[in-house]
Amino acid sequence: MSSAAAGLPLGSDCGEALDALGRASRIVLSTHHNADGDGAGSEAALAMHLAGRGKHVRIVNPTPFPEAFAFLLDDASRVLPVGGQEAADACREADLAVVLDTSEAKRIGPVHALIRHLPAVVIDHHPAGADGISGIVVRDTTAAATGEMVFALLERDGAAWTPQMAAALYTAVLTDTGGFRFSNTTPTCLRTAARLIELGAAPHDLHRRVYGSFRRRRFALLQESLATLEVHESGRVAWMIVPGAAYGRTQASVEDLEGFVDVPRSIRGVEVALLFRVAKDGQTKVSMRSGAAVDVNQLAAAFGGGGHPRAAGAVLPEPMEEAVRRVVGAVVGALAE
Ligand SMILES: [Mn+2]
Numbered sequence: 001m002s003s004a005a006a007g008l009p010l011g012s013d014c015g016e017a018l019d020a021l022g023r024a025s026r027i028v029l030s031t032h033h034n035a036d037g038d039g040a041g042s043e044a045a046l047a048m049h050l051a052g053r054g055k056h057v058r059i060v061n062p063t064p065f066p067e068a069f070a071f072l073l074d075d076a077s078r079v080l081p082v083g084g085q086e087a088a089d090a091c092r093e094a095d096l097a098v099v100l101d102t103s104e105a106k107r108i109g110p111v112h113a114l115i116r117h118l119p120a121v122v123i124d125h126h127p128a129g130a131d132g133i134s135g136i137v138v139r140d141t142t143a144a145a146t147g148e149m150v151f152a153l154l155e156r157d158g159a160a161w162t163p164q165m166a167a168a169l170y171t172a173v174l175t176d177t178g179g180f181r182f183s184n185t186t187p188t189c190l191r192t193a194a195r196l197i198e199l200g201a202a203p204h205d206l207h208r209r210v211y212g213s214f215r216r217r218r219f220a221l222l223q224e225s226l227a228t229l230e231v232h233e234s235g236r237v238a239w240m241i242v243p244g245a246a247y248g249r250t251q252a253s254v255e256d257l258e259g260f261v262d263v264p265r266s267i268r269g270v271e272v273a274l275l276f277r278v279a280k281d282g283q284t285k286v287s288m289r290s291g292a293a294v295d296v297n298q299l300a301a302a303f304g305g306g307g308h309p310r311a312a313g314a315v316l317p318e319p320m321e322e323a324v325r326r327v328v329g330a331v332v333g334a335l336a337e
Contacts, residue, residue: 013138017121018157020136024096026056028118030111032102033062034254037175037210038145039101040069042123045168046098046150048074049159058090062109068255071209072168082110091115098122101146103137104129104306123149127297129306144189147172151192163200170201175210178262183292183310218256221246225260231267236293237331238264239274241320247278261287272296272331276324279315284323287313294334302330 021027027050031039039061047057051074059065059079070076080087091097097115103124105112112133120135125143143149147169159165173193177185180193197203224246231238240263250256257277265273271293279285286303288296289311296312303326305314316323 013136014153014156016136017123017138018153020096020119020121021050021098021157022053024055024094026090026094027058027096027098028091028094028115029057029059029098029100030061030108030115031100032104032107033109035061035063035066035069036101036258037066037069038147038172040066041072041168041170041172041175042100042146042150044069044072044074045147045154045165045172046100047078048162048165048168049154049157051075051078052160058087058094060087060091060111060114062107062111066255068210068213068258069171072164072171074164082114088114091118094118096121097135099133099135100124100150102126103133103139104131105133106131108133123153125149126306126308142186142188144184144186145173145176147176148189148192151196161199163202166196166199166201167206170196170203171206171210174206178259179207179211184308215256217250217252220250221252221256222260222263226263229264231264231270232328232332234332234335235269236271236335237274237328238267238270238272239276239324239328240264241324242275242277244278244320261289265289271335274324274327274331276320276327278320282319284316284318284320285313286316286323286327287311288327288331294331299330299334303327 029043050057065079091114097118097120099122103122122137228241261275271291273289275287290296295309297309300312300314303314
């Protein structure tokens with residue numbers, strides 16, 4: 001494509017995707033479980049754009065719409081809880097599904113069964129996985145955020161921008177770049193952000209809402225997690241564990257853990273940072289972050305997970321201690337290669 005405004009290499013599927021969106025009248029949007037600012041912001045902006053075109057739009061996610069990003073929605077009644085009758089009805093009556101920020105069926109969990117009969121448009125910046133959702137796939141792994149791709153699509157579609165649409169996509173780009181700090185912070189993504197500010201996104205306000213509005217319980221949890229911080233003798237791997245008991249006691253949610261992995265990551269000399277937490281049924285979830293030395297997407301894939309080369313995750317079947325030993329061992333091995 002040739003979106004002069006965005007300069008994104010979205011490919012020929014971009015036009016096909018816009019055609020499908022243009023033809024549809026009842027559209028269901030979804031994103032991966034535990035939606036982040038990118039998934040939530042992309043959904044919010046696309047919902048506003050499509051509703052503005054007179055479409056009937058509903059958002060059906062595998063997990064509740066994140067409370068921290070609810071302010072991005074112009075109409076919260078469009079969000080329907082999965083498992084409810086309204087969500088089932090919306091999916092049955094829809095003529096198009098749009099999946100954002102993932103292209104893998106397993107990442108949308110129970111939503112996949114609800115939308116698999118529908119034609120689908122997938123907009124994603126992750127590398128293709130083994131379990132791809134079939135449909136028109138618009139993929140750009142060079143995009144910092146799915147929100148950057150949605151911006152390019154909406155520009156090409158001649159969107160009638162509102163400050164709230166701009167804010168939603170600015171938040172998507174802001175959060176997926178860790179506040180414009182990570183290696184995916186490109187000139188293109190900063191140009192996108194600049195354009196979104198011109199369209200009405202307020203950087204100071206959005207930064208405060210995203211990074212300056214944490215609940216106290218987050219810090220209670222961080223306090224206990226910090227006590228587990230360890231650095232491997234090589235100095236190149238560091239990890240932190242979110243104690244299971246503290247997790248329950250502080251009544252924290254997964255949203256409260258946002259940014260925890262930045263603690264081990266920010267230690268001098270550390271190339272791979274890991275955050276472990278208890279998952280359901282005694283399993284262990286690990287989030288991985290890497291500099292340039294190791295492709296953690298490959299590493300996570302070896303444990304049945306995935307993500308990006310520099311940010312990935314996996315769920316291991318074993319309990320904490322064993323999972324930590326196995327993952328740290330694998331990272332040390334990868335660093336030695
Ligand atoms: Mn993303």
